[in-house]
Amino acid sequence: MGAVRTISGPALRQSLLKELAPAANAIGRAMGTEGRAALYAVGNSVRRATSGAEIARRICGDGSVGRLFRETLTEAETAFGDGTSRLGVMAYAAFSAGFKCVESGYSPQSILAGLEALGAEVDDAFVAETRPFEDYKPLLRATALPAGLDALLVEALECSGSEGLVEVEEESGSGNRIEAGEGFVIEMESLLDGELIAMDDVFLVVANDVISDFRALVPVIEGFATSNKALIIAARGLEGQARALLERNRQAKVLRIAALRPQDQGPRAAELLEDLAIATGAVLVSEHVGTSLDSLRPDMLGHAAGYRRNRTRAAFLTPAGHSQAIDDRVRYLETEVRRHRYLAFDREHAARRLARLRQRWTRLVLDPDRLSQGEDSAPRVRRLIATLASARAGGVIEGGGMALDRIAARLEGNPASSQFAARAVIAACLRAPLGHLRRNASSARHASWRPSSADGMADPAMLSRGILQMALSLAGCLISLEGAILRG
Numbered sequence: 001m002g003a004v005r006t007i008s009g010p011a012l013r014q015s016l017l018k019e020l021a022p023a024a025n026a027i028g029r030a031m032g033t034e035g036r037a038a039l040y041a042v043g044n045s046v047r048r049a050t051s052g053a054e055i056a057r058r059i060c061g062d063g064s065v066g067r068l069f070r071e072t073l074t075e076a077e078t079a080f081g082d083g084t085s086r087l088g089v090m091a092y093a094a095f096s097a098g099f100k101c102v103e104s105g106y107s108p109q110s111i112l113a114g115l116e117a118l119g120a121e122v123d124d125a126f127v128a129e130t131r132p133f134e135d136y137k138p139l140l141r142a143t144a145l146p147a148g149l150d151a152l153l154v155e156a157l158e159c160s161g162s163e164g165l166v167e168v169e170e171e172s173g174s175g176n177r178i179e180a181g182e183g184f185v186i187e188m189e190s191l192l193d194g195e196l197i198a199m200d201d202v203f204l205v206v207a208n209d210v211i212s213d214f215r216a217l218v219p220v221i222e223g224f225a226t227s228n229k230a231l232i233i234a235a236r237g238l239e240g241q242a243r244a245l246l247e248r249n250r251q252a253k254v255l256r257i258a259a260l261r262p263q264d265q266g267p268r269a270a271e272l273l274e275d276l277a278i279a280t281g282a283v284l285v286s287e288h289v290g291t292s293l294d295s296l297r298p299d300m301l302g303h304a305a306g307y308r309r310n311r312t313r314a315a316f317l318t319p320a321g322h323s324q325a326i327d328d329r330v331r332y333l334e335t336e337v338r339r340h341r342y343l344a345f346d347r348e349h350a351a352r353r354l355a356r357l358r359q360r361w362t363r364l365v366l367d368p369d370r371l372s373q374g375e376d377s378a379p380r381v382r383r384l385i386a387t388l389a390s391a392r393a394g395g396v397i398e399g400g401g402m403a404l405d406r407i408a409a410r411l412e413g414n415p416a417s418s419q420f421a422a423r424a425v426i427a428a429c430l431r432a433p434l435g436h437l438r439r440n441a442s443s444a445r446h447a448s449w450r451p452s453s454a455d456g457m458a459d460p461a462m463l464s465r466g467i468l469q470m471a472l473s474l475a476g477c478l479i480s481l482e483g484a485i486l487r488g
Contacts, residue, residue: 023059024092028436052085053077081386094475097428101421114422130395130461138458160362165355181361183317184279191259197309199230204302206277207285210237214245216293230256394462401434
């Protein structure tokens with residue numbers, strides 16, 4: 001075991017700055033369309049890091065501060081979807097400014113208190129710079145998407161509408177394309193071999209249970225066998241004699257039938273089955289709501305004009321759900337999206353269910369074979385979709401760091417102010433993105449380059465405010481450190 005030593009005061013803060021400098025500088029150099037690419041090797045191929053979080057994951061060491069920096073950017077990527085490059089350089093600039101203030105005699109506690117006290121003033125400054133969202137183009141202008149993807153993304157967003165969802169997937173050999181959503185869609189697996197993947201005028205039994213008792217299914221099967229109607233059984237599973245009964249009738253072509261189960265398992269399977277029941281007008285068969293297959297009646301079946309299945313994606317066309325029940329479910333899912341706003345995985349799950357229940361979704365398929373070597377476009381497109389969603393919800397500010405620079409000017413105070421140090425930290429934080437963009441562009445333009453309003457770039461206001469808050473929080477944590485124990 002190596003020697004143990006303690007470090008505190010200026011030496012500690014200088015050590016922290018030195019530890020974070022490589023990642024912060026690499027992130028800054030990669031910003032903007034004229035930034036330097038941050039490349040890394042994956043096997044025999046070379047990839048380009050496309051976000052601050054990705055660069056931090058590749059560069060930051062396993063020390064406590066490097067890990068904190070990396071995890072904060074990763075958390076922001078999960079929470080916001082975009083903006084981690086700005087977060088990285090802003091947090092480093094805020095910490096550097098805070099370090100200088102501490103060296104000048106300000107206490108870390110007074111700086112933190114000032115940052116908290118200025119929250120409302122910062123909010124007002126952002127409101128003053130915010131304008132309504134009107135067009136995707138200003139938000140796309142600063143991106144470095146492969147040729148043609150920006151237009152394809154705009155088409156997908158317009159197709160899904162303001163309340164819809166764009167799902168990004170990769171599929172080799174298919175070409176980049178858009179699939180407009182039709183009907184209510186749910187990921188489901190087939191429970192019968194060789195079953196039909198396309199049927200019209202279908203009726204549904206939706207059960208939040210594993211069906212194994214064939215006796216409960218006999219009346220249902222007899223009714224559909226004599227009427228030649230199409231039947232879909234959606235359940236958690238199908239076992240034993242019940243499965244054998246359905247398989248025999250399907251093979252004998254007595255029934256036009258499909259049996260499906262949700263691809264998700266556990267509690268989410270129950271949620272999706274309930275969504276399907278509401279979308280199609282079925283009464284959910286579940287002991288939790290007091291229904292069972294033994295009491296199944298014709299008026300408990302759901303209905304859709306058509307059914308199509310492509311691998312694991314089942315689409316129910318023109319589902320016959322009751323409008324009031326659907327509206328109630330939509331309001332519930334809207335609440336779930338807000339409730340999970342800081343839990344990206346749960347939020348995205350709820351948002352996907354909401355968009356599909358509204359039947360407003362679009363699938364954007366990216367073909368890796370059509371992209372340049374080393375490009376990893378799907379994550380970038382997903383982050384950009386999150387950015388556009390934030391802009392639609394909370395408006396935009398002028399991009400390229402210009403609005404942030406003006407907000408910094410609003411917040412700066414005179415040296416006699418009791419909050420001077422906190423204002424200096426916030427101003428340095430806000431001005432960091434423009435500084436890096438200017439430096440990256442100076443090799444191609446004159447050194448005093450500044451993006452102009454004519455460039456037409458924009459950033460989501462709500463996202464930008466959230467990034468500032470997270471950057472100041474990280475910087476405040478580092479400024480307030482009193483000491484560290486080092487080994488080696």
